[in-house]
Amino acid sequence: MLFVGIDVAKAKHDCCILDSDGVIHTNSLRISNSKEGFDTLYSSILSALGSKSINNVKIGLESTGHYSTNITNYLYSKGFQVTILNPLATNLFRKAQTLRKTKTDKTDAKVIATMLFTDESKSYSPVSYQIQELKSLTRHRHRMVSYRSRLKLSVSRLIDIIFPELPSLFWSIHQSSKYALLIELPTPDSIYNCNLTKLTNLIRTNL
Helix, strand or coil: CEEEEEEECCCEEEEEEEECCCCEEEEEEEEECCHHHHHHHHHHHHHHHCCCCHHHEEEEEECCHHHHHHHHHHHHHCCCEEEEECHHHHHHHHHHHCCCCCCCHHHHHHHHHHHCCCCCCCECCCCCHHHHHHHHHHHHHHHHHHHHHHHHHHHHHHHHHHCCCHHHHCCCCCCHHHHHHHHHCCCHHHHHCCCHHHHHHHHHCCC
């Protein structure tokens, strides 16, 4: 059985290949995050595998966001068993294996390969395009909601400074009629001097 650990980065990946006896076949393979780099890793695995089936290969890498997407899908398309590991788990495993505090990409790849000996994580299966898009849309909505909340806080602070009496005149300082009022009449003086009919129509049409 071969165990392949991959330390994923933005532009390159470091790889380590071990066998069931703990023999290191490759400990310093660095590939680019590209089709050419993936092909190099594939060739290295087949070379270490010899005449055995690819079912005798277990590949592991950390969950690192979109940087690992391409290589994961590539390896899966080649028929390999790919396991996605939690970075917190690999960090704890590294600390348990050595007292040294050194951390390099090469050692991380070896740690991941070693973890595969006993790790029982489920192997990777590709997520549908619709699910990926839904996740992306959900994250984007979360960012927009957070951004809106920060803007509302800023508006509230400014109103407390410029026009502290205004909130008592509306059921919510963030309702559309209040925003329309401030766009048209941004200061207390402009509201005070505004014709009553105009003021009433402005609020009524933006309820």
